[in-house]
Amino acid sequence: MAPILMIVVLSALLLPGAALADTAQVAKVELSAPAQADVGDKISIEARALDASGTGIPGVVLVFTQAVTFLNTEDSAELGRSLTNAQGKATFTFVPRTEGDESITVRPSGTASRAKGTAIIKVATGPAQHESERTGVHVPGANMWLMAIVLSAVWGMFLWAMAQLRNIFLQGQNKTSSPRLGQRHA
Amino acid sequence: METQRQVEEYGARLERSAFTPLSRISGRYTLFLMGLLAVVGFGVYAYLQQWDQGLLVTGMRDRISWGLYVVMFVFFIGISMAGTLISAILRIANAEWRLPITRMAEFVTFAALLIAPLFILLDMGQPTRLANLLTYGRWQSPLLWDVFGLTTYLIGSAIYLYLALIPDMALCRDSEHMKNHPFRWLFKALAIEWHGTEAQHRTLHHVLKVVMIGIIPVAVSMHTVTSWIFAMTLREPWDSAMYPAFFVAGALYSGVGVLIIVMAVLRKVFHLEEYFTLKHFKNLGYMLAAFSLLVMFFNVSEYVTAGFKLKGDVAEYLHNMFLGTLAPYYWTYALGGMVLPALIIAVPAARRIGVIVLAAVLANIGMWIERYLIVVGGLSLPLQPYEMATYSPTWVEWSLMAAGMAAFALLIAVIAKFVPVVAVWEMVAHSREKPESVTSHEASEKPKVKSRPRLPSSIAPAFPPAEGTK
Numbered sequence: 001m002a003p004i005l006m007i008v009v010l011s012a013l014l015l016p017g018a019a020l021a022d023t024a025q026v027a028k029v030e031l032s033a034p035a036q037a038d039v040g041d042k043i044s045i046e047a048r049a050l051d052a053s054g055t056g057i058p059g060v061v062l063v064f065t066q067a068v069t070f071l072n073t074e075d076s077a078e079l080g081r082s083l084t085n086a087q088g089k090a091t092f093t094f095v096p097r098t099e100g101d102e103s104i105t106v107r108p109s110g111t112a113s114r115a116k117g118t119a120i121i122k123v124a125t126g127p128a129q130h131e132s133e134r135t136g137v138h139v140p141g142a143n144m145w146l147m148a149i150v151l152s153a154v155w156g157m158f159l160w161a162m163a164q165l166r167n168i169f170l171q172g173q174n175k176t177s178s179p180r181l182g183q184r185h186a
Numbered sequence: 187m188e189t190q191r192q193v194e195e196y197g198a199r200l201e202r203s204a205f206t207p208l209s210r211i212s213g214r215y216t217l218f219l220m221g222l223l224a225v226v227g228f229g230v231y232a233y234l235q236q237w238d239q240g241l242l243v244t245g246m247r248d249r250i251s252w253g254l255y256v257v258m259f260v261f262f263i264g265i266s267m268a269g270t271l272i273s274a275i276l277r278i279a280n281a282e283w284r285l286p287i288t289r290m291a292e293f294v295t296f297a298a299l300l301i302a303p304l305f306i307l308l309d310m311g312q313p314t315r316l317a318n319l320l321t322y323g324r325w326q327s328p329l330l331w332d333v334f335g336l337t338t339y340l341i342g343s344a345i346y347l348y349l350a351l352i353p354d355m356a357l358c359r360d361s362e363h364m365k366n367h368p369f370r371w372l373f374k375a376l377a378i379e380w381h382g383t384e385a386q387h388r389t390l391h392h393v394l395k396v397v398m399i400g401i402i403p404v405a406v407s408m409h410t411v412t413s414w415i416f417a418m419t420l421r422e423p424w425d426s427a428m429y430p431a432f433f434v435a436g437a438l439y440s441g442v443g444v445l446i447i448v449m450a451v452l453r454k455v456f457h458l459e460e461y462f463t464l465k466h467f468k469n470l471g472y473m474l475a476a477f478s479l480l481v482m483f484f485n486v487s488e489y490v491t492a493g494f495k496l497k498g499d500v501a502e503y504l505h506n507m508f509l510g511t512l513a514p515y516y517w518t519y520a521l522g523g524m525v526l527p528a529l530i531i532a533v534p535a536a537r538r539i540g541v542i543v544l545a546a547v548l549a550n551i552g553m554w555i556e557r558y559l560i561v562v563g564g565l566s567l568p569l570q571p572y573e574m575a576t577y578s579p580t581w582v583e584w585s586l587m588a589a590g591m592a593a594f595a596l597l598i599a600v601i602a603k604f605v606p607v608v609a610v611w612e613m614v615a616h617s618r619e620k621p622e623s624v625t626s627h628e629a630s631e632k633p634k635v636k637s638r639p640r641l642p643s644s645i646a647p648a649f650p651p652a653e654g655t656k
Contacts, residue, residue, distance in 0.1 A: 147325065151334055162345070171383055175381040
């Protein structure tokens with residue numbers, strides 16, 4: 001009996017809050033984050049999902065992402081997700097691990113809404129330094145030009161081979177002045 | 187004098203054997219082509235269904251979005267390794283036994299590289315989406331690298347094939363057998379004034395040497411980039427730095443297998459028993475066995491490493507592959523397509539042409555299944571906590587797969603009617619340099635053929651006797 005009662009009570013408490021809002025309603029996302037922080041600081045980021053009239057929407061899953069790069073590829077890595085409360089607010093805690101400008105973006109999950117908010121946090125090297133480099137791995141010279149150079153070298157070889165066909169053609173036209181294989185010049 | 191006579195007879199016989207198929211089209215050949223065209227035609231009908239209704243007519247859905255089309259793409263890319271391996275690598279190694287089979291290996295590469303990208307077009311649903319590649323393609327994407335790699339490999343292989351063809355085109359132009367050939371003008375154009383002068387030979391050998399060395403890294407990078415399409419995607423079954431080497435080994439294995447099959451078919455159809463001897467089948471069989479061991483090594487290394495760590499959902503994936511729904515496929519591939527071909531070749535009594543061809547067929551069935559396991563098996567593992575995804579190809583996909591294979595066979599059959607399937611000029615030059623190769627060993631393996639009147643050799647203008655043979 002007790003477990004059933006517990007399920008009924010928990011359902012009554014959790015189900016209303018568990019109902020997710022339609023993200024298509026989200027017209028704007030406001031993001032508030034500290035402008036500066038040190039590496040290792042626990043930063044609280046607050047975001048609000050608003051409808052067209054500026055009213056907060058509860059039950060929206062907001063996705064927090066961080067800009068990252070690898071070999072000149074720019075993309076975003078998901079930091080985490082948070083659900084908006086009755087006022088349409090969601091908070092997220094983030095610990096920057098690298099110095100430099102951290103670009104944080106928040107947007108509703110799914111593709112129904114294109115609203116997003118972005119904030120840049122200037123992260124300085126603090127006492128709790130974890131890493132000194134920027135997010136991602138930056139290999140000098142490893143970019144699209146490297147691939148272009150490699151491809152150009154290969155295609156250059158092909159072009160050279162095609163050019164040699166012209167030589168073969170010309171040598172064939174001048175066959176009277178050139179001995180055949182195995183024959184000696186007179 | 188006797189040696190010289192045997193060499194001349196060999197040249198005349200070779201010329202006749204190589205050129206006769208070019209100037210005669212039999213009823214059976216026409217029937218064969220019609221059969222292949224019918225399969226391709228049915229594939230076109232299936233494609234029109236896909237064109238009309240979209241990819242919904244396939245078994246691909248959101249969870250398994252790559253199916254038979256991508257499997258066939260990887261399979262044909264693998265086959266394309268045959269030409270590079272046999273022709274370029276063995277040419278560098280100066281393995282003389284390769285001479286009769288290099289041309290065919292280059293055919294296989296060229297045909298496979300023409301067919302492979304068609305499956306990407308099929309996978310796109312609509313060919314107009316190809317434009318998206320140019321509009322939205324990113325330099326940083328392995329998909330775009332694959333486009334560059336494939337284009338480069340195709341062009342390089344075409345150049346390599348053509349370079350080695352020039353002297354034979356001159357032979358076609360000058361041969362008595364080809365006097366009334368309707369495409370003699372084409373042979374003349376492709377021969378680019380080749381008259382076999384010393385200067386021309388020097389230039390050709392120099393260019394061939396550079397291109398054959400250059401084509402090897404291009405081929406390896408092609409297979410590497412194809413493997414990166416999988417290995418650089420965030421999916422645990424594909425999360426392996428070993429993939430490029432695994433793909434190259436698999437390509438070598440299936441490439442040699444297809445070459446053995448094509449060689450057996452053309453040998454039978456064009457009566458080339460004198461040139462494609464048991465020795466060639468045995469040597470390719472040894473290579474097949476060696477590559478099967480290499481593929482086995484990668485299998486063991488890959489799955490033992492992943493199995494010990496069981497990172498993420500790998501346990502579920504491995505369980506599904508070894509004991510679950512994919513198990514029949516995996517064990518057919520592992521035992522029937524990898525272990526059995528090697529065992530067959532290992533038995534001396536089994537080293538007969540028919541049995542070696544059987545091993546090659548098994549190897550290719552196995553490698554097709556392996557590609558299916560990589561593509562479909564890899565995608566079947568869910569990213570979210572759901573059950574394993576399933577995929578059943580529809581008749582449209584099966585039809586287009588059959589059409590792709592038929593188109594491959596059709597290309598080989600058509601090319602073989604335009605170009606000698608053996609490199610006549612290289613074999614004649616070799617027989618003149620080393621007369622013992624045709625007077626002793628080759629002669630011992632020569633099948634009993636009805637003697638025919640000796641034909642006037644038209645090889646002479648392009649290949650005058652080398653010094654010392656007069």
